[in-house]
Amino acid sequence: MKILVTGAAGFIGSHTAERLAEMGHEVIGLDNFSAYYDIFLKELNAKELLKKNIEVLKLDLRTDDLAEKLPNDIDYIFHFAAHPGISSTSTFEDYFSNNILATQRLLEFTDNLKKKPFFVNIATSSIYGLEATFPESVPPQPASWYGVTKLAAEQLVLAKCREKKLQGTSLRLFSVYGPRERPDKLYTRLIDCGLNNKLFPLFEGSEKHLRSFTYVQDIVDGIVSVIGKVNVCNGEIFNLGTETESTTAQGIATVEEILQKKIETENKSPRAGDQSRTKANIDKARKLLGYNPQTTLKEGLLAQMEWFKTYFP
Ligand SMILES: NC(=O)c1ccc[n+]([C@@H]2O[C@H](COP(=O)([O-])OP(=O)(O)OC[C@H]3O[C@@H](n4cnc5c(N)ncnc54)[C@H](O)[C@@H]3O)[C@@H](O)[C@H]2O)c1
Numbered sequence: 001m002k003i004l005v006t007g008a009a010g011f012i013g014s015h016t017a018e019r020l021a022e023m024g025h026e027v028i029g030l031d032n033f034s035a036y037y038d039i040f041l042k043e044l045n046a047k048e049l050l051k052k053n054i055e056v057l058k059l060d061l062r063t064d065d066l067a068e069k070l071p072n073d074i075d076y077i078f079h080f081a082a083h084p085g086i087s088s089t090s091t092f093e094d095y096f097s098n099n100i101l102a103t104q105r106l107l108e109f110t111d112n113l114k115k116k117p118f119f120v121n122i123a124t125s126s127i128y129g130l131e132a133t134f135p136e137s138v139p140p141q142p143a144s145w146y147g148v149t150k151l152a153a154e155q156l157v158l159a160k161c162r163e164k165k166l167q168g169t170s171l172r173l174f175s176v177y178g179p180r181e182r183p184d185k186l187y188t189r190l191i192d193c194g195l196n197n198k199l200f201p202l203f204e205g206s207e208k209h210l211r212s213f214t215y216v217q218d219i220v221d222g223i224v225s226v227i228g229k230v231n232v233c234n235g236e237i238f239n240l241g242t243e244t245e246s247t248t249a250q251g252i253a254t255v256e257e258i259l260q261k262k263i264e265t266e267n268k269s270p271r272a273g274d275q276s277r278t279k280a281n282i283d284k285a286r287k288l289l290g291y292n293p294q295t296t297l298k299e300g301l302l303a304q305m306e307w308f309k310t311y312f313p
Contacts, residue, residue: 009029041183072115099153118233122170123170124173127147127151131275170237188304222289
């Protein structure tokens, strides 16, 4: 199969691109190497992919002529490119343009293709809102620009499916961690602070937040499981994540246990739109995709620790 992966230089996109290549697919990566976080990390990921013969084309979904730059016989699109997370330094324009406009441009690219690819939209538990514990059928109540714009992107994809102009699915991922995790996220920060004796910025009250912390390879298992299941997945939404809940405090304690040292914290004001609880309800994915994530938090964090020490000694 010929597969386009957008956001391929990023955290989850790069792992998925590698997995798809390992499965024997021809993978074309695309990324605009946005400066949302250190571009060096994205270049590092792209270099790793190149070693596996996956090229990441430097293209911006919002502005580049995709029809001119991309092949017209793609079988699947895995759409990861986005402005992720909730960040006080990001503008509404960042979320609007990279999440909504970029998705719309990608869909317009598929409009003009004779052979239609199956479109796998990568969505997020933030779509549910401050509590994300529900099955896919529950009406979304996003509480952040991120959640709102990702919901809009998801609906743009599903609207095309309803119009029967495209076949596709949307996968809502829950709190992903592991090697290459974004530097703005919990575990990369904790590991960096622990190893380099920095103060960890703890958002007030966040130690009690509950999360379905999901190891990246378990997420990739779910993402690639849609291949060959077009009839089951078309027009559908699936939650992907572990059913095991941990508090942020438990996450911190696990990193401390691995490092065998205490991580000092500094208090920060709570983040607007931060979810109080996420617990992936994966009944649908288990039934229809055979999804069954198994990696424990400690196992996943040991792998992430090894990655961090290798690349940032
Ligand atoms: N990391 C998580 O825990 C998590 C959880 C739920 C959902 N998701 C979703 O997974 C996807 C990947 O997230 P990630 O954590 O790997 O983030 P990431 O920032 O590492 O990856 C996103 C990539 O998209 C690229 N990109 C952004 N705008 C672009 C544009 N206009 N054109 C081309 N490329 C563009 C960025 O340069 C980046 O490399 C996102 O859609 C995100 O919403 C992530």
